[in-house]
Amino acid sequence: MPRPGRNTYSDQKPPYSYISLTAMAIQSCPEKMLPLSEIYKFIMDRFPYYRENTQRWQNSLRHNLSFNDCFIKIPRRPDQPGKGSFWALHPNCGDMFENGSFLRRRKRFKVLMADPLAPSKPSEAAHYLQQQHAKLRLSALAATGAHLPHVPAYNLTTPPPSTFKHPFAIENIIARDYKVPGGLAFSTMPTMSAGYPLHSQLATAWPHVYGAGALESASPISVASEYGAYGVPIKSLCHGAQSLPAVPVPIKPMPSHLPAFLSNSPQSLSPTSPHTATGQSSPANPSDALSGPPTLQSVAVH
DNA sequence: GTCTGTTTACACTTAT
DNA sequence: ATAAGTGTAAACAGAC
16 A cells, blocks of 8 residues: 555545544634634635535535534624524534544534533533633633733634543644644644643554654644644643643533633634635645555545 | 525445 | 444525
């Protein structure tokens, strides 16, 4: 089997399910929510395969959004005109990809009432997210005394599902070794910066990305490294210095005293910020990172 | 008319 | 073998 090189998936179907792709798109956004059109754009920007037959895969993607409980629909506010709602990831769906395969989940995410604090219905999840966001912003304001940045458009109502500290959270999947257009490489695994050991399954899935060397060399995020995957500000992906478990556990709603993500730089919060359009030339492209994932090659065919 | 969102159905693949 | 997850197609309704 030839070892796939850079841009291997430029013409082929990427080894990601629509769920993975959608989650990537959502997680790539600082606000952790995107309208459908932006999800389309994200996928087409990064995976040329999806620039064709758009009707087919977009229909499938919409099907996935509606069908899977891991996606929650967040209605636009009256002052946020536009078509369609915003889509976010359910706060509790962080362990979907525990088997290390991002083409197929270990199990389908189903909303349960296992955690009394956790939202069960999508509508409750959306409300929960908004509440958490409000709490975090207030606590940040109280802690720093700083002005909250002006957050344009849809950003205000919807909190990032800041519970995504899990090593299998999409943000972690996409947030490695991002290079800004200028060419400066960043180590952007926020959980590593917080001392969060990386699960071995990731290294199995993407050894070139998550191999032992990469793990050992993982270092705290530089203060100069403001941007992570796809231009997402690293701060938005950080979750403070909270100590996190080494073993993947179901994601729980984050306590309201962790305002780390609130330090999003205001300029990064534009719904149309360039991070969604870095183009295939950007090494941040997950497909570029897949220079040779042995465990994924076999599932890349369709 | 187009886009978005929901639902159903079916075939296929993969995990158990 | 079976159940579950995924991809695709299609029909339909509602919003823009």
